[in-house]
Amino acid sequence: MSNFDDKLSQHISGLNKEKQPQRDLWRGIELGIESQRAEAFTEQQNTKTTGVTTSQWMAFAASVCFVTVLWFGAPYAFKTESTLSDSFTFIDAMSMQQQQHVDSLLASYENTPSLTQDWQEQLKELDDAASVIKDALKDDPDNSALIKMLHHVYQQQIALIERVHAPKWQQI
Structure with a gap:
């Protein structure tokens, strides 16, 4: 069994320590960065044309929920x-x-x-x-x-x- 261990150790030491990719990865990274920039630019343009940001939409939705709760909860708040x-x-x-x-x-x-x-x-x-x-x-x-x-x-x-x-x- 020690003969097998020796052969295995020799084979492992003969392997290349650094794995090289089969193709150039920078092109994919560059495309990913460009698509993120394009999405950010599109969102910025949409914000400029409509004037409403995501946080403003969230504030609007929260106020609608608040008014709805008040509207439907008011009959229970005041006993007549x-x-x-x-x-x-x-x-x-x-x-x-x-x-x-x-x-x-x-x-x-x-x-x-x-x-x-x-x-x-x-x-x-x-x-x-x-x-x-x-x-x-x-x-x-x-x-x-x-x-x-x-x-x-x-x-x-x-x-x-x-x-x-x-x-x-x-x-x-």
Whole structure:
């Protein structure tokens, strides 16, 4: 194995230490520099004719974004009577939709026997909880936590009705 190492060392030492390019590279470098100069000159000419630089375009875009945020964010910044009535309208619509859904569920399960006897009391307790949450929403109509709580109570009502009237084959 040492014979191989010796031959390899001799061969490596016999190689040329400096690799020469196969063609003249200065022409490519010169063309690259010239194209960069041409692009800079073209941008300079465009700036002179239009009078607007890239930084000015960026400033313009930033000001448009700022005005857009103000335009669409202003209704939330100033609470008026119309926004309060919009919140109440949303809550009333949600309550009405829930009541229609509960009524349709009860009508569809009218002939199905219930699995427990006190489910109507539980439904009444959930109704009372929804009423308390709606009263709290009158004081703070934009409170997302209260709206989520009301939605959760409504979901519990629907789940209660479906579980109580589930047919035997759906039970585990």
